[in-house]
Structure formats: C-alpha cells, structure tokens
Amino acid sequence: MKNSAQDTGSTGANAASSLPSEDGTASLHPVVERVWAWLHDIFPERQIYIRSSGRVQFLTFSPSLQATLAGLAAIFLGWVAFASVNVIFKDHIIAAKDHRFQAMQSAYEGRVADLQLSYDELNGALLAAEDRFKSTADKLEGKQKSIAGLLSRKGAIDASLAGLRNSTAAPPKAESGSSDFVGAYTPVPQADGDAVLPVLPAPAQPQPRTARPTHASLLDIGSSLYRLAVAWFQPQKAAVSEKIANHPALHALDAQTARLAKLNAQGDKLLRAANTNIAERARNIEDVMRVAGVSPTKMEGRYLRGTAMGGPLLPLSAVRTGDTRDGRFSADLVTAQASLSRLEALLAVVRHIPLAQPIQGAGTEITSGFGARTDPFTRRAAFHAGLDFGGPWGTKVHATAPGKVVWAGPRGAYGNMVEIDNGLGVRTRYGHLSRVLVRRGETIAKGQTVGRLGSTGRSTGPHVHYEVWVDNTVRNPENFLEAGRHVLE
Known part of the structure; x- marks a missing residue:
C-alpha cells in the first residue's frame, strides 16, 4: 500500500500539473496560481487503500480537504491551548482584573469626591448669593416703601389741593357804582411769581407714612444697590473654581442683580424728581402767602409752635434711613421728608388763610x-x-x-x-x-x-x-x- 501511495502521489502530481489545463485555470491570476501550486505541494492528493474480503477500496484526500482538516486541527489545538492557559493562570488573570477594577473604582470614587466637593462649593456659593440677593431685594423693597410713603403723602396733598380751584375765584367787579360804592376802586395789581397749585379747603385725613410697594414700585426693579449687590456677590464668586463661577445659576443671579440695578436707578430718579417737585410746590405756596400779604416764615413758625414735635438734633449728613447703606439715597430721602413736612406745614398754614370769596352765584x-x-x-x-x-x-x-x-x-x-x-x-x-x-x-x-x-x-x-x-x-x-x-x- 505504501508503494501504491507513492505511485498515487506521482500520479497526483502529474494530475496536479495537468489540472489547470483541464479546469481552465491557466487563465487565473499568477498569484492565485502560485497559491494553488503551493497548496498542492504541501498537501498533495493522497489515497488510502482498504482491502477486505478480496475487495480493494480507497479513500481520496484532495489538497483542499487536507487544508480544511489542517485548519480545523489548528483551531482546535489553539482553543485547547487557550483554555489550558486560562485554567493554569486563572488566579493571576483574576488578580490582574481585580487590580484593574480596583484602580478604576478608586479613580471613579476620586472623581465623585471631586464632583461632590465642587457641588458643595457651588451650593455654598449659591446659598450665599441667594441670601445676599434676598437681602439686597429687601433693602430695595424698603427703599421703594420709603419712596412710596413720600409719594402717598404727596398724592394726598395733590388730591386735596384741587379743593381751592372752585372756591377761590373772585366775583366780577361792578360795571357801574351801586348805591353803596362812592369813589374810585382800583384793584391790587397781581404780583409776579410762579404758578401755585390749589390748596386744601379743609384738614385732610391723616395719611400713612408708609405704603404698599407699587409699580411706580412694581414701583417688578439704582446704582447704589447695584454696587452693594456686586460688592457682596463678586468676592464669593471669585472664591470658587472657574468652572463653578461660570455655572448658569450664578449667571442667573447676575441677571437678577442687573434687574435690581434698573429698579434702583428708577427709585433714585423718582426720589430726586419728587424732591424737586416738593420744593417747587413749597415755593409756590410761599408765593401765595406773599401775594396775600402775610409772611410765610412767620406764619409757619406760629403753626410749628402749636404742633407737638421734638427730638435730638441730627445733621442730615449723619443720618441714614431705612435698611440701605446708600448715603446719597439716605440724604435725599431725609431731605425729601423734611421738604414734605415743610410743605404740609405750609399747606396747614394756608388752610387758615381766607383765599375764597364769601358769596358766589349770578348777580354777585x-x-x-x-x-x-x-x-x-x-x-x-x-x-x-x-x-x-x-x-x-x-x-x-x-x-x-x-x-x-x-x-x-x-x-x-x-x-x-x-x-x-x-x-x-x-x-x-x-x-x-x-x-x-x-x-x-x-x-x-x-x-x-x-x-x-x-x-x-x-x-x-x-x-x-x-x-x-x-x-x-x-x-x-x-x-x-x-x-x-x-x-x-
């Protein structure tokens, strides 16, 4: 059978040499031809003869079948080797993986700790900023209440001043002398001066010194409170990391602080305008009294002497009112309150002055x-x-x-x-x-x-x-x- 295998090998070699011509592989690419030739050299066709009961049978192993079987054997051996290595070095592999897992866990825990620290810093910054923002808002509300109180008193004065508009018009003068008029009558020339607003016909009801915030609040949003809010907010913001400082929540607080600045500016402007208006009205009331021929200072002094009031003497420069640290606003507010109190005193004086005519109607x-x-x-x-x-x-x-x-x-x-x-x-x-x-x-x-x-x-x-x-x-x-x-x- 050995000789037959050798003869068969030579015959297979001859057959391999003639196979390309039979299968038409002469036209294959040269690389494919070389691979095919190498495969036939490594795995030449082999036959196994089996003789039994005088009969001979044989099995033929082509090069492709041999290559397939060799590949399967290599895969099997590789898998056996891999499994053997895993079994042998299992503890080492598990220990290496466990070490790597622990390293990953440590890194993860460190990152979580960093994030927690950052969160704590951010939370602390937000809480501090929120407290300061609320404090600033409360101070702004106090400022608005102070202004609203002034405007409420001023509004009461404005409303009650209209009472003289219908009661102070003088009657017409006689076109010809009556039985009771003998001699020339020359009216007193009108004194020069600014126009004056009407005066209260009767004592007004007491007005509260404070009022609910209005839109003049909503008198809902000044430079002073803005500087105060920024002075409190920026140091806390600089204390955290750059990443935390750029957090959207902190930017939102910045935006709210800017809104406070606008409201604050409006409050300061409103207070200055009210102060100017109050002073002008006081001057106009003084002009009315001068036209009537009475001394505003003298009459006001009499009124104040009959009014119960007092307290320590404090210069305006040393006074701060409300909950604000804005010295300019405090000074303006105190000045406005003093001017308004003087205006109220002048109006109270004017109530005692007869500015109306005693009779009205047609024929007077x-x-x-x-x-x-x-x-x-x-x-x-x-x-x-x-x-x-x-x-x-x-x-x-x-x-x-x-x-x-x-x-x-x-x-x-x-x-x-x-x-x-x-x-x-x-x-x-x-x-x-x-x-x-x-x-x-x-x-x-x-x-x-x-x-x-x-x-x-x-x-x-x-x-x-x-x-x-x-x-x-x-x-x-x-x-x-x-x-x-x-x-x-």
Missing part, C-alpha cells in the same frame, strides 16, 4: 373796595376797612376759611355780624347779614354757610361787608382774593 359783584373812599352817608373822605359784595337779598354767605365763631349777632354799624377766628392770628368778619346761621363758639368749616346777605346796620343796600384781620391789623381782602386767583394759575 364787588360794590366797594378797600381803603379810602367817599362815605355814602356823609359824602366825606373815609376809610373802608373791607370789601362790599353786592348780590340778591338772602344770598348764602360762606366762611372763607375754617375756624371758630367768636361773634354771632348784632354789632353796631356792622348790623348782624359773624366774626370767625381762623387761627394763627387771622380773623374774618361778615357784616350786614339779614340772618345769622351760626352760634358763638361753633367750629366752622370752610365753605359753610354762616348767614344770609342783607342790609342791616349802616348800609344802603343788600350786600355783605367782608373784612380780613391779621395780628389785629385790618388787611385788604383783595390781596387774599388775588392770592386765590394766583392759586388757579
């Missing part, structure tokens, strides 16, 4: 002026201590300022007369009344009816004789009416 006119005139009875030069307002019999005569009745009834040449003490040294008289409608000691409001127009006493016709006294000195009522007209400008 000034029939005799103040000062030198020809007496209607003696036809001689005489002094007339008031203004005569003529009108229909029984016309209502109104109090030109609030006060207390000190005389109500007949009084010589005045006839039926009402005299009212308006306070601060001011008194008004209403003479020649047909009827007296008030009693002595009665408290009178401005505009209240005190009597009816008539012609009692030394009179030539129906009219009311109106006098104004200040510090026991008779004054020209026309000046007070002129001041009332000045209010309407």
Whole structure:
C-alpha cells in the first residue's frame, strides 16, 4: 500500500500539473496560481487503500480537504491551548482584573469626591448669593416703601389741593357804582411769581407714612444697590473654581442683580424728581402767602409752635434711613421728608388763610373796595376797612376759611355780624347779614354757610361787608382774593 501511495502521489502530481489545463485555470491570476501550486505541494492528493474480503477500496484526500482538516486541527489545538492557559493562570488573570477594577473604582470614587466637593462649593456659593440677593431685594423693597410713603403723602396733598380751584375765584367787579360804592376802586395789581397749585379747603385725613410697594414700585426693579449687590456677590464668586463661577445659576443671579440695578436707578430718579417737585410746590405756596400779604416764615413758625414735635438734633449728613447703606439715597430721602413736612406745614398754614370769596352765584359783584373812599352817608373822605359784595337779598354767605365763631349777632354799624377766628392770628368778619346761621363758639368749616346777605346796620343796600384781620391789623381782602386767583394759575 505504501508503494501504491507513492505511485498515487506521482500520479497526483502529474494530475496536479495537468489540472489547470483541464479546469481552465491557466487563465487565473499568477498569484492565485502560485497559491494553488503551493497548496498542492504541501498537501498533495493522497489515497488510502482498504482491502477486505478480496475487495480493494480507497479513500481520496484532495489538497483542499487536507487544508480544511489542517485548519480545523489548528483551531482546535489553539482553543485547547487557550483554555489550558486560562485554567493554569486563572488566579493571576483574576488578580490582574481585580487590580484593574480596583484602580478604576478608586479613580471613579476620586472623581465623585471631586464632583461632590465642587457641588458643595457651588451650593455654598449659591446659598450665599441667594441670601445676599434676598437681602439686597429687601433693602430695595424698603427703599421703594420709603419712596412710596413720600409719594402717598404727596398724592394726598395733590388730591386735596384741587379743593381751592372752585372756591377761590373772585366775583366780577361792578360795571357801574351801586348805591353803596362812592369813589374810585382800583384793584391790587397781581404780583409776579410762579404758578401755585390749589390748596386744601379743609384738614385732610391723616395719611400713612408708609405704603404698599407699587409699580411706580412694581414701583417688578439704582446704582447704589447695584454696587452693594456686586460688592457682596463678586468676592464669593471669585472664591470658587472657574468652572463653578461660570455655572448658569450664578449667571442667573447676575441677571437678577442687573434687574435690581434698573429698579434702583428708577427709585433714585423718582426720589430726586419728587424732591424737586416738593420744593417747587413749597415755593409756590410761599408765593401765595406773599401775594396775600402775610409772611410765610412767620406764619409757619406760629403753626410749628402749636404742633407737638421734638427730638435730638441730627445733621442730615449723619443720618441714614431705612435698611440701605446708600448715603446719597439716605440724604435725599431725609431731605425729601423734611421738604414734605415743610410743605404740609405750609399747606396747614394756608388752610387758615381766607383765599375764597364769601358769596358766589349770578348777580354777585364787588360794590366797594378797600381803603379810602367817599362815605355814602356823609359824602366825606373815609376809610373802608373791607370789601362790599353786592348780590340778591338772602344770598348764602360762606366762611372763607375754617375756624371758630367768636361773634354771632348784632354789632353796631356792622348790623348782624359773624366774626370767625381762623387761627394763627387771622380773623374774618361778615357784616350786614339779614340772618345769622351760626352760634358763638361753633367750629366752622370752610365753605359753610354762616348767614344770609342783607342790609342791616349802616348800609344802603343788600350786600355783605367782608373784612380780613391779621395780628389785629385790618388787611385788604383783595390781596387774599388775588392770592386765590394766583392759586388757579
């Protein structure tokens, strides 16, 4: 059988040499041909003969089959080798993997610890920034409440000032002299000065010193609080890492701080505007008093002496109000409060000054002026201590300022007369009344009816004789009416 195998090998070699021509492989690529030839050299065709019971059989192993079997054997041996190595070196492999796992776990835990530290730093920064932001917002709210309190008081003044608009217009002058007017009447020229806002006709209701924040709050968002917020926020921000400092939450707080800056700027601007407006109104009220012929300083001093107030003397430069550290705002706020208090005092003084006319309606006119005139009875030069307002019999005569009745009834040449003490040294008289409608000691409001127009006493016709006294000195009522007209400008 060995010889047969050799013969078969030579025959297989010859067959291999002739195979390309039979299969048409002569046209294959040279590389493929060389591989094919190498394969036949390594694995030549082999046959195994089997003889049994006089019969001979053989098995043929082609080069491709041998190569396949050799490959499978190599794979099997490789797998056996790999499995053997794993079994032999299992502990070493497991130990190496465990070491690597522990290293990875340590690295992971370190990273988690770093992240936790960063989170703690960020959380601390956010909490601190949030506290400071809330504190800043609270201070801004306090500032707004202070401003709102001023504006509330100022608004009450503005609303009540309109009360004189309909009550201070003087009646028309007579086109021709009446039976009670003899001599030339020359009105007092209007004094120059700024226009004045109307004045309160009666004491206003007490106004709260504080008010709810409004949009003038929402008077919802100043440079001072912005500097305060930044001074508190930036050091904490610089203390954390760059990554934390760029966190979106911190940027959000920056944006909110910017909103506070805008609101703060609006509050400062509003306070300065209110301060200017209050000072201007105070000057205008002083002009009204000067036109009426009274001293604003003197009258204000009398009013303040009769008002309960006091406290230690503190310069404005040393005062801080509210919860803000902004010295400029504190100074502006204190100045505004002082100006507003003075304006309220001036308005309280003006309430005592008779700026309105005693009678109103159709047919009313000034029939005799103040000062030198020809007496209607003696036809001689005489002094007339008031203004005569003529009108229909029984016309209502109104109090030109609030006060207390000190005389109500007949009084010589005045006839039926009402005299009212308006306070601060001011008194008004209403003479020649047909009827007296008030009693002595009665408290009178401005505009209240005190009597009816008539012609009692030394009179030539129906009219009311109106006098104004200040510090026991008779004054020209026309000046007070002129001041009332000045209010309407």
